[in-house]
Amino acid sequence: MGVQLVSREFRLAYRPVGEPKADVFTMVRTEVPEPGDGQIVVRNTWMSVDPWMRESMKGKVHLPPFDLDAPLPGLAVGEVVASRSAAIPVGATVSHFLGWREYAVVAAAEATVVDTDLAPAEAYLGVLGITGLTAYATLTEVAAVREGDVVFVSAAAGAVGSVAGQVARKLGAAKVIGSAGGPEKTRRLVTDFGYDEGIDYKAGPIAEQLAKAAPDGIDYYLDNVGGDHLEAAIGLLRERGRIAMVGAISSYNATEPPPGPRNLFDLAGKNASLHGMLIDAYLHLSPEWVRRGAEWLADGTLRNEQTVFEGLEQAPAAFLSLMRGANIGKMLVRIG
Amino acid sequence: MGVQLVSREFRLAYRPVGEPKADVFTMVRTEVPEPGDGQIVVRNTWMSVDPWMRESMKGKVHLPPFDLDAPLPGLAVGEVVASRSAAIPVGATVSHFLGWREYAVVAAAEATVVDTDLAPAEAYLGVLGITGLTAYATLTEVAAVREGDVVFVSAAAGAVGSVAGQVARKLGAAKVIGSAGGPEKTRRLVTDFGYDEGIDYKAGPIAEQLAKAAPDGIDYYLDNVGGDHLEAAIGLLRERGRIAMVGAISSYNATEPPPGPRNLFDLAGKNASLHGMLIDAYLHLSPEWVRRGAEWLADGTLRNEQTVFEGLEQAPAAFLSLMRGANIGKMLVRIG
Numbered sequence: 001m002g003v004q005l006v007s008r009e010f011r012l013a014y015r016p017v018g019e020p021k022a023d024v025f026t027m028v029r030t031e032v033p034e035p036g037d038g039q040i041v042v043r044n045t046w047m048s049v050d051p052w053m054r055e056s057m058k059g060k061v062h063l064p065p066f067d068l069d070a071p072l073p074g075l076a077v078g079e080v081v082a083s084r085s086a087a088i089p090v091g092a093t094v095s096h097f098l099g100w101r102e103y104a105v106v107a108a109a110e111a112t113v114v115d116t117d118l119a120p121a122e123a124y125l126g127v128l129g130i131t132g133l134t135a136y137a138t139l140t141e142v143a144a145v146r147e148g149d150v151v152f153v154s155a156a157a158g159a160v161g162s163v164a165g166q167v168a169r170k171l172g173a174a175k176v177i178g179s180a181g182g183p184e185k186t187r188r189l190v191t192d193f194g195y196d197e198g199i200d201y202k203a204g205p206i207a208e209q210l211a212k213a214a215p216d217g218i219d220y221y222l223d224n225v226g227g228d229h230l231e232a233a234i235g236l237l238r239e240r241g242r243i244a245m246v247g248a249i250s251s252y253n254a255t256e257p258p259p260g261p262r263n264l265f266d267l268a269g270k271n272a273s274l275h276g277m278l279i280d281a282y283l284h285l286s287p288e289w290v291r292r293g294a295e296w297l298a299d300g301t302l303r304n305e306q307t308v309f310e311g312l313e314q315a316p317a318a319f320l321s322l323m324r325g326a327n328i329g330k331m332l333v334r335i336g
Numbered sequence: 337m338g339v340q341l342v343s344r345e346f347r348l349a350y351r352p353v354g355e356p357k358a359d360v361f362t363m364v365r366t367e368v369p370e371p372g373d374g375q376i377v378v379r380n381t382w383m384s385v386d387p388w389m390r391e392s393m394k395g396k397v398h399l400p401p402f403d404l405d406a407p408l409p410g411l412a413v414g415e416v417v418a419s420r421s422a423a424i425p426v427g428a429t430v431s432h433f434l435g436w437r438e439y440a441v442v443a444a445a446e447a448t449v450v451d452t453d454l455a456p457a458e459a460y461l462g463v464l465g466i467t468g469l470t471a472y473a474t475l476t477e478v479a480a481v482r483e484g485d486v487v488f489v490s491a492a493a494g495a496v497g498s499v500a501g502q503v504a505r506k507l508g509a510a511k512v513i514g515s516a517g518g519p520e521k522t523r524r525l526v527t528d529f530g531y532d533e534g535i536d537y538k539a540g541p542i543a544e545q546l547a548k549a550a551p552d553g554i555d556y557y558l559d560n561v562g563g564d565h566l567e568a569a570i571g572l573l574r575e576r577g578r579i580a581m582v583g584a585i586s587s588y589n590a591t592e593p594p595p596g597p598r599n600l601f602d603l604a605g606k607n608a609s610l611h612g613m614l615i616d617a618y619l620h621l622s623p624e625w626v627r628r629g630a631e632w633l634a635d636g637t638l639r640n641e642q643t644v645f646e647g648l649e650q651a652p653a654a655f656l657s658l659m660r661g662a663n664i665g666k667m668l669v670r671i672g
Contacts, residue, residue, distance in 0.1 A: 062605035226601060239617075248601040260596020265562060265584040267612030269398035274610040276603030281575075 005032035005041070008312055009071040009101035015057055019253045019323070024057070025316040028071075032103045035084045040094070040108050044078035047099035047312075047333045048125040049319040050159075054252040062278060064097065074099030075130055077114065077121045078335075088113060095124045102312055102335060118294040126330030127304040128293050130279055131159035134246060135167050136289045137282035138222055143242040143275040147172035150214055152233055154178075155224035155249060156195060157185040159330040162305050164222050166194035170296070173220070177213045179206060179229065181325050188328060192303055207232035217241075226250045231261035234272075241272040253323065305329025311336065341368035341377070344648055345407040345437035351393055355589045355659070360393070361652040364407075368439045371420045376430070376444050380414035383435035383648075383669045384461040385655040386495070390588040398614060400433065410435030411466055413450065413457045414671075424449060431460045438648055438671060454630040462666030463640040464629050466615055467495035470582060471503050472625045473618035474558055479578040479611040483508035486550055488569055490514075491560035491585060492531060493521040495666040498641050500558050502530035506632070509556070513549045515542060515565065517661050524664060528639055543568035553577075562586045567597040570608075577608040589659065641665025647672065 006029055013026045035041050053074065056066040064073040076099035080092045085108030088094060094111040098104035114124045126132060138160075139145045151168045155161045156178025165176050178195040180186050181202050189198035199209045210218075210232050219241050221233035226248030233243060251258050267274060296302035307327040309318035315333045322331040342365055349362045371377050389410065392402040400409040412435035416428045421444030424430060430447040434440035450460045462468060474496075475481045487504045491497045492514025504512050514531040516522050517538050525534035535545045546554075546568050555577050557569035562584030569579060587594050603610060632638035643663040645654035651669045658667040 060605070245601065245604045248604070251601065257598040257601070259598055260600035262593040262595055264596035264600070265581065265587065265593070265612075267610065268581045268584070269396070269614050270612055271614055271617045272612045274603065276601075276606055276608045278605050278607055281607045 005103055006030070007032050007101050007103035010312075010315060011071060012057060012066045012068050014068070015059065018255055020054070020057065020320065022316050022320060025319075027313065030071075033105055035082055035105050038085050038108055039105055040080050040085055040088050040111060041082035042076075042078040042094055042096060042098075042104045042106055042111070043081045044076045044099065044102055044104060044335050046077050046122040046125055047315065047335060048075040048129070049315065049322050049331050049333065050074070050131070051247060051249050051252060051322065053319060054323060071098070072100035073097050075125050076100075076104065076335075077124055078104070083108075093121050095129065100315060118290070119297055122306065122332055122334075123297070123304060125332055126159055126306060127163055127297065127302070128290050131330055132163045132293055133282065133286055133289045134277070134279050135160050135164035135222075136293070137279065137285045138244045138246055138277050139164060139167050139171055141282060141285065142277040143220070143244045143273070145171045145173055145220055148174045149219040150175045150177070150217070150238075151220040151222070152177045152179075152210065152214065152218045152236075153195075153222045153224070154201075154229045154233075155247065155325075156180050156189050156193065156198070157328050158224060158325075159327070160224055160246060161222075162193045162329045163302070165189065166296075166302055168220075168222075169194045170301075175214070177210070177218070179210075179225075185328060188305075192305065194303075201229070205232075207235060210236055220244075222246060224249060227258065231263055234261055234263045234266055237267070237270055237272050239270050239272070241270060243272070243274040245274055245276045249323075307331050309333045341439055342366070343368050343437050343439035346648075346651055347407060348393060348402045348404050350404070351395065354591055356390070356393065356656065358652050358656060361655075363649065366407075369441055371418055371441050374421050374444055375441055376416050376421055376424050376447060377418035378412075378414040378430060378432060378434075378440045378442055378447070379417045380412045380435065380438055380440060380671050382413050382458040382461055383651065383671060384411040384465070385651065385658050385667050385669065386410070386467070387583055387585050387588060387658065389655060390659060407434070408436035409433050411461050412436075412440065412671075413460055414440070419444075429457050431465065436651060454626070455633055458642065458668055458670070459633070459640060460626075461668055462495055462642060463499055463633065463638070464626050467666055468499045468629055469618065469622055469625045470613070470615050471496050471500035471558075472629070473615065473621045474580045474582055474613050475500060475503050475507055477618060477621065478613040479556070479580045479609070481507045481509055481556055484510045485555040486511045486513070486553070486574075487556040487558070488513045488515075488546065488550065488554045488572075489531075489558045489560070490537075490565045491583065491661075492516050492525050492529065492534070493664050494560060494661075495663070496560055496582060497558075498529045498665045499638070501525065502632075502638055504556075504558075505530045506637075511550070513546070513554070515546075515561075521664060524641075528641065530639075537565070541568075543571060546572055556580075558582060560585060563594065567599055570597055570599045570602055573603070573606055573608050575606050575608070577606060579608070579610040581610055581612045585659075585661075643667050645669045
């Protein structure tokens with residue numbers, strides 16, 4: 001490639017127990033190898049940090065693992081600066097799964113060219129990427145929202161939740177209730193993210209607040225949180241209610257898995273159901289979501305929100321802030 | 337009616353805490369009133385005792401409640417001895433929900449004439465009644481068993497389980513595993529109830545035994561038990577696996593609801609789902625099940641098993657024995 005490229009990248013120094021500290025990440029400089037046949041070299045411009053990464057630090061098998069002493073995986077977008085693939089030319093913008101680094105050598109088959117005329121590149125890391133798709137796939141396929149449903153979404157100001165409230169409304173929900181931590185986020189649920197009512201879970205017991213917001217119960221719960229939120233939602237679920245289990249951020253830092261909800265068996269008496277979702281099984285919906293989501297972004301009926309940290313070196317801080325709930329919308333790192 | 341009929345009936349003396357004792361039931365003699373317009377008088381010949389009755393003792397709202405100082409509800413069959421309904425003549429055999437008594441005055445609209453040419457009257461309390469229908473509706477509608485599934489059923493020698501194993505096999509399950517308490521029941525699973533393998537949950541940890549019986553995991557779990565069984569099943573569930581939550585007999589005597597399974601969130605990573613079922617929502621399937629079930633009983637491919645206590649006065653003992661798992665197949669009381 002003429003000049004030898006050097007890339008800074010992050011690795012996992014050790015497997016943390018409980019809440020991770022910044023020293024769990026180590027920055028390493030490496031020489032970027034020449035691309036092989038069918039490979040491209042991408043200069044990453046944006047990367048994503050996501051709650052599942054905390055699970056991957058444990059080496060969980062159903063997620064891309066965070067191995068020790070290897071560059072970390074994660075969603076990123078960037079510009080192709082070298083190519084040995086006929087499919088993807090130099091100059092294209094692509095999304096791929098080799099984040100946490102400045103330059104990535106990617107198999108062209110594992111990169112997706114994104115249309116930056118439709119939306120800016122970083123939108124493909126959030127609203128049009130995995131987190132927006134998670135909201136869309138959950139509400140349409142995992143457990144479909146029905147016309148007239150009362151819908152509850154937790155972590156509603158987060159990357160998935162800030163899209164889910166708006167999409168649930170478009171799908172015909174009669175009322176959409178969201179929970180978030182703190183008055184500022186809770187306010188934004190209603191002003192910016194399509195929620196009819198916001199609950200600040202830090203202000204009082206979630207079960208009491210949810211019962212007040214939904215005096216006749218709820219039909220649907222999109223769970224990003226687990227714990228008390230899940231138990232409160234089961235308690236208020238109506239006959240034939242549905243729960244989509246998307247995340248459990250309340251327990252990712254736990255050293256032991258917490259007990260499940262005490263009222264789980266109430267689902268039997270309500271003929272209700274609970275549906276686990278991991279986005280890998282729903283990637284086939286991505287083209288449909290990009291088309292619909294981009295249309296809604298363009299006509300102004302879908303609002304995209306991001307919290308941005310500047311510079312690759314800020315990636316650990318962005319991740320740790322995310323785990324403390326400091327983001328509104330999608331948490332991103334602009335690499336430059 | 338000429339002679340004044342006197343009926344013995346059972347009432348609930350108090351709401352028990354923990355495992356109920358025999359004195360929770362009081363026998364009362366009452367005069368049977370004349371039937372009103374549209375009512376029939378039924379001499380009950382058989383009655384059913386069922387695990388849900390323990391929940392009803394708590395006054396739970398989603399089940400027929402056991403009120404204090406009132407005759408108890410429950411499934412029964414009997415002969416119509418007086419009728420003021422054009423729909424149901426004297427001499428017909430009917431099933432209805434006023435068990436725990438010798439004579440019942442029932443609105444004809446709330447009684448169902450049963451065909452004793454198709455199967456004996458008591459079959460409509462078990463294999464062709466609510467418990468058989470529960471197995472059938474669960475495996476076909478609540479969460480359908482698919483061709484090739486590895487299926488696990490708990491309380492497999494019980495009223496629902498002894499039917500469910502046989503039906504799962506008819507629906508195309510590749511392997512059907514059941515659990516029961518003690519060597520005799522466990523043996524019967526394989527010899528009589530269509531199971532490929534039986535697990536005696538009293539002989540060792542259920543998770544270890546299930547892992548041995550299903551080394552590649554399970555696709556379907558029909559849960560009659562809750563507790564350790566549910567946690568073990570979630571652990572062994574494969575991608576897109578399904579759990580039908582039918583009963584939780586392990587917790588009905590508990591004074592506090594026990595915590596849910598610690599691994600509940602694993603359902604997300606497996607894109608798996610959990611479906612609550614209460615039979616009330618599936619009664620529309622009863623004619624279909626009676627037709628198919630009676631056919632299978634007649635051609636010898638469905639085996640019906642019952643444990644019978646003799647005499648109305650034995651009804652409390654039958655119920656308490658049921659709660660201790662002393663039955664094989666459906667627990668019934670022959671009233672005479």
